[in-house]
Amino acid sequence: MVIIIPFLISCLILFVLIAFVFLAFFKITEILSTDAPFIPTSTEVIDNIIENIQLTKNSVLYDLGCGDARILKRAVELEPYINVVGIEIAFIPYLLAKFYTRKHKRIKIRRENIFEANISDATHIFLYLYPKAVNKLIENIKKQCVPGTRIISCDFEIKSCKPTSVVNLKNKHSKLCRKLFIYTL
Numbered sequence: 001m002v003i004i005i006p007f008l009i010s011c012l013i014l015f016v017l018i019a020f021v022f023l024a025f026f027k028i029t030e031i032l033s034t035d036a037p038f039i040p041t042s043t044e045v046i047d048n049i050i051e052n053i054q055l056t057k058n059s060v061l062y063d064l065g066c067g068d069a070r071i072l073k074r075a076v077e078l079e080p081y082i083n084v085v086g087i088e089i090a091f092i093p094y095l096l097a098k099f100y101t102r103k104h105k106r107i108k109i110r111r112e113n114i115f116e117a118n119i120s121d122a123t124h125i126f127l128y129l130y131p132k133a134v135n136k137l138i139e140n141i142k143k144q145c146v147p148g149t150r151i152i153s154c155d156f157e158i159k160s161c162k163p164t165s166v167v168n169l170k171n172k173h174s175k176l177c178r179k180l181f182i183y184t185l
Contacts, residue, residue, distance in 0.1 A: 044170075066086030
C-alpha cells in the first residue's frame with residue numbers, strides 16, 4: 001500500500017503535465033492558424049455595433065469568426081425575430097459560443113472555415129478579422145450574397161470596396177472596436 005500511493009501520485013502528476021503540454025500545443029497551433037485571434041468584442045460597444053448593423057425582423061445575420069458569439073447573442077436579445085448564424089473554426093471559442101447560446105433557438109453556431117462556408121442566405125454579415133482575411137473573404141461574399149446584403153467590418157476596411165458609411169464607436173477603454181466600415185453589395 002505504501003508503494004502504490006507514491007506511484008499513483010506520480011502517474012497523476014505525469015497525466016496532468018501531459019494534458020497541459022497537449023492543451024498548450026493545441027492552443028498555440030490554433031492561434032497561429034487562424035485569420036484572427038480570439039479577442040472578445042468589448043461589451044461597451046456591442047449595442048452600438050448592433051444598432052449600426054440595422055437589423056429588421058426578416059434579417060439573417062452572420063458573424064464570420066464569431067468567437068464566443070456575444071454579438072449574435074445580443075443581436076437576438078435586441079431583435080428577437082431575426083435568425084443568426086455564427087461561424088467559428090477555433091475549437092475553444094466554438095465551444096464557448098455553443099455554451100453561451102444554448103438557450104437561444106434562433107442562433108446557430110457552425111464549426112467550419114469561413115472561406116468555405118455557405119453564407120448565401122445572409123442579409124447582414126459582421127466581420128472582425130485581420131485585414132488580409134477580410135480582403136480575401138470579400139470575393140466569396142460577393143459570389144454568394146445577393147445585392148443589398150450589408151457587410152459590417154469592425155476596425156478594418158475592405159480595400160476593394162467603398163464603404164457606404166463609417167461609424168466611430170464610443171469605446172473609451174480600448175484601442176480595439178473603434179470603427180465600423182459598412183458596405184452594401
